[in-house]
Amino acid sequence: MLVEKNVPLQSSNTFGINAKALSLARIRSEADIAAVLQDAAWRAAPKFILGGGSNIVLTGDVKPLVLKVEIMGKRLAAETAKAWIVEAGAGESWHGLVTWTLQNGFPGLENLALIPGTVGASPVQNIGAYGVELQDRFDSLDAVDLTTGQPFTLNAAQCAFGYRDSVFKHASSGAAGFGLAGKAIITRVRFLLPKAWKPVLGYADIEKKMLLRKVDVPDALQIYEWICEIRRAKLPDPKVIGNAGSFFKNPTVSPEQCEDIIQRDPKIVHYQLADGSVKLAAGWLIDACGWKGKSIGNAGVYDKQALVLVNRGGSANPVTGGEVMTLAKAIQTSVYERFGLRLEPEPVVV
Known part of the structure; x- marks a missing residue:
């Protein structure tokens, strides 16, 4: 495992703030996490987990060891009579995953299109938009304990989802505390997408699109395209305006x-x-x-x-x-x- 020094982070945060990581390790597999924890120089060092950098404000150079999550991969992990279970690596682009699911006939994430960031960050923030939150489509996730190096899996209840909130945003408090902020790194996330798909409508912007296009019951791809249009009209592209x-x-x-x-x-x-x-x-x-x-x-x-x-x-x-x-x-x-x-x-x- 190579720990890089003084790595510029301007292109790794969507605000485009000019800062650097004093030390950075690229996490492309569970083996990379194990290597960090087995290294005496880094085992007990403070760590900062960085995904797509879409939900951070850097107020200076990052002194803790930055674990840059780059675990990739998308697949249909399981299928039941009622649902598809899709799995993605934590380093995958969130919007890329949404697009991939629709291209492969697995609807359900279309209302969450064009949200910046990575798959691994999505449960941390319990991302949401246009009537759908991640917890509505969540199955489970895999993570690694940064103290013990042990892998573990959490279901929705164990993630303690709230409005833009989860167990990953809270530090543990006392013997009974179960906060995981800074204590675990998410490696893979699975989503449960019901086969009995129903459009989630009700927002004024979506209703305007339905009237304009004269569509009473849009399909998942139409909603995806409309959400992309709406977000692009309202929100700046981070590649153009940080x-x-x-x-x-x-x-x-x-x-x-x-x-x-x-x-x-x-x-x-x-x-x-x-x-x-x-x-x-x-x-x-x-x-x-x-x-x-x-x-x-x-x-x-x-x-x-x-x-x-x-x-x-x-x-x-x-x-x-x-x-x-x-x-x-x-x-x-x-x-x-x-x-x-x-x-x-x-x-x-x-």
């Missing part, structure tokens, strides 16, 4: 809180959830505070979608992690002062 996708989680409030806000701001975008709570559109809140198109240094709020912070300096004069977080904190303050709500960032700050 960004980390949606920067803040949509806050959830009680019906009473929502009604109070509606009394002051009748146009607020909100969605009723099954448990009775109400999800508010964070992008709308930010836009209402006047941040769309504004900048602090080279960190800006995207002029087409206020939920996205962007790198206005490009690759030549890239934004710094400090500028991104200064802008994020200013937005949080504005939203709290106007609506009494605290926006929570989605990306991991390193």
